[in-house]
Amino acid sequence: MSGITIRRAERDDAERLHAALLRLSADMGDTHVAGLDDVIRHGFMEAPAFFALLAIRNSDGRTLGVLQASPIFSTTRGGCGLYVSDLWVDGDTRGEGLGQRLLAASLDLAPESWSPVFLRLAVYHDNPDARRFYERLDFTPREGETVFDLRAPAFDKLRHRS
DSSP states (O other): OOSEEEEEOOGGGHHHHHHHHHHHHHHHTOOOOOOHHHHHHHHSSSSOSOEEEEEEETTTOOEEEEEEEEEEEETTTTEEEEEEEEEEEOTTTTTSSHHHHHHHHHHHHSOGGGOOOEEEEOOOTTOHHHHHHHHHTTOOOOTTOOOOOOOTTHHHHHHTOO
């Protein structure tokens, strides 16, 4: 899989990143709420909430993949990890190792101060292909854990309890 450059996304890449994330949402059948302004505000300001990688074909500049991750700190692991919230590879490129390359690159290209010691991600139950991909890389499900989300209106109710 030569001829592809993987690099950190920069502010000037915000539109390219957003377009790739839109394609991921479409591929997954997800609702896509974040707009370009959200990507810029949360990814490219003074204290970014995430960083992203782009996989770009050298010959034509086409975006073939993207990874977006945020830092998480674990007291039980004694260090920072990366929560990979989004990993997308163009359908024509799947099966050629680009997803694995993006995951590996995230460890080297994450902000230096994060110094990640583990990766974490979630997989939809109705996406067995993704589950097989991660299991081939030796990702394992966290036994005994359930992921919880708090959304509106309960989120707003909690926010106003003080």
